[in-house]
Amino acid sequence: MLLWPLLPVALRIPSPQQLREVNHELQALNDSLDQQVAERTEQLQESENRLQHVIRLSPSVVYCLHPIDNDLLPFKVDFISEKITEISGYTPEEWYRHETLWGERLHPDDAQQAIENMQRLIQQGQLTHEYQFRHKNGEFRWIRDELIVDYDDQHQVIEVFGAWDDITDYKQTESELRLAATTFDSMQAVMITDAEANILRVNKAFSEITGFAAKEVIGHNSGILKSDRQDDDAYQQFWEQLWRQGRYEGEFWNRKKNGEVYPVWQNITAVRDNNGQISHFVSVFSNISDKKAQEMEIQALAYYDTLTKLPNRRLLLNRMEQELKAARRHGLFGAIIFLDLDDFKLLNDSAGHLVGDELLIKVAERIGLHLRTEDTPARLGGDEFLVLLQANQDSVEQASEQAMLIAERMQQELNKPYILNGVPMHFTPSIGISLYPEGNANASELIQQADTAMYRSKSRGKNSISFFNKNMQRAADHRIKIESQLRTAFQQNQFELYFQPQLCADGRCEGVEALIRWRHPQRGLLAPSAFIGIAEQSDLIVMIDRWVMKAACLQLKAWRDSGFSHEYLAVNVSSRQLRQEDFVEQVEDILAETGADPRALMFEITENIFIDKVEQAGKTIRCLNDLGIRFSLDNFGTGYSSLCYLKKMPFHQLKIDRQFVADILTDGNDVAIVEIIIAMANKLNMQVIAEGVQTQTQLDVLLDKGCRLYQGYYFSPPLSVEDFVGYVEKLRT
């Protein structure tokens, strides 16, 4: 074909020379052609080699398809790279041999779509699709398949080139990431911090739960969520556990942006870096307020009476067992009070259960009025209530007195009328008391004892109080009897004032102490020891004190008017009386009413006034002192002697208790105490008086120690007003 352009030249019949030249040119041309072919072949070989390397090194499977006349799958594999064996488990030869291999091993979920894609490929010209292909070993692998069609001038498919990639690992990571993203945006708050607990990332639920937007907390320390509900020790323990064990799970109290404190259930995991060092913390938490509320509701149902909201028998028994243990451990005594409403059944039957319930609610409220926070009122069921009084008394007698006092107050409270369904009604309780600890008796046995005592009250005519213990019962009966007789004594003017002189060393009557006596219709004249203690446990002492104050002031005024006077008249003022808020006004009223001179009054108070509410007592004492009333500190040295108050309060006189005087001759310590009291009184510029002087020798010692004022049987016992006047007049003559 290359010789054709030379033909016209040949027709002109060349010379041998020309022929030789032509031949020579031809030879040169041929040589050049051969060289070109050789070079071209070499280039092709090089290119072929390069392609083989690229195909071998490619992470993708490379393949060529040939169009065939088949409706289902219009291609057949022409070439496929070796890599296919690794990804599919089948060698290229198996692929060439088995024309339907691809379609048969597609995952059922993806097969239809993948085949449809291939059918559309001819029109589309190119496509990328993903599907699962079953490896020869049976495992499905995710494949990304990218195809491109090569057409001729008539747009007929010459060949299809494709590349396969195994994307199984990528798909796995992708699904894990999706899972992580879903978790991150879950209902639970998620907070990621660095190792120093600085917040790096939070999710939507975090903002919903805490009230903090992400930008408000990112960069801040997680302490921003802390509440004061847990102390620093708790936080320290939590951090220690987290660093030691790498995880923490538990309840926490956090604070919202708006300040609200709420409980969360928190799960924190430490994330470690390649060197095993903690690099992050991932904290997942949820608000458990609702759960807590439910728990509390369940607890309330389990431990509290739904009608009255008081603890039920179960909670009471728990507390009783604890209280019993504590009482035994500390050697203290307490009591339980069993209350049953008299004739409750009658009300229930006649007025109906709703009215009965109304009464029970009111009773529960009234019972609570006279209890301290440490006591436990409970409803056992029906109309039965029980009160556990905390064991805080040193002796069983004190515990019984206290229980009696509280039981009486509750009884009085429950005796007040009730308005039920708009109608006033009256109810009484029967009360039983048992004391604990009592031998080995457990909580149930103690309740049984109080129940027995309560039935005794019922059988004694209801609305009464009984003790399980016989001795306590006797004491309580006596107390109740005296209390009721004292009330009668008021109505029948059975009280009298007796007077005991207080004399100076020269025998002159300096002052006089007013002492109450009760002229009992059956028992005769009673000293205060027979009734003052009982009166002090109820409001009777206030009535008695007021009566004494008025009687003393009337007497003082009468004596002044008749020209019979002393330096002062001493009156005993109980601490209960002095603590009354309106005591100063009461005294002012009595002074105004009787016309008595306050400067001739001396109030004798005891040291226990300073045990509590000291400020208030001090104020009262100063106010009265401003009125002109003087103060004597009675029973000095026997109780709570505070030199501090002695110095601060305006006391005029110190009274040496008669117990020191009684033993002054035999007990060196008492002599020393008396000496100290006298020295102290002198130093503080106070008068000192010794009470209970019964003998000349006692008087001599006191005189020797510097005491100048005395009271005692040696001179005179307390006397009726007439005898006292006679005694003093005799002294004067």
Ligand SMILES: Nc1nc2c(ncn2[C@@H]2O[C@@H]3COP(=O)(O)O[C@H]4[C@@H](O)[C@H](n5cnc6c(=O)[nH]c(N)nc65)O[C@@H]4COP(=O)(O)O[C@H]3[C@H]2O)c(=O)[nH]1
């Ligand atoms: N053994 C002995 N006793 C002597 C002697 N000289 C006087 N006494 C008694 O010592 C008591 C002195 O009264 P007190 O220390 O204030 O102690 C009084 C006082 O704390 C209280 N009291 C008496 N009258 C009243 C009163 O009107 N109101 C109040 N709140 N308490 C009163 O009762 C306590 C006892 O009063 P009283 O029985 O009248 O007893 C009186 C008196 O009779 C003596 O030489 N030997």
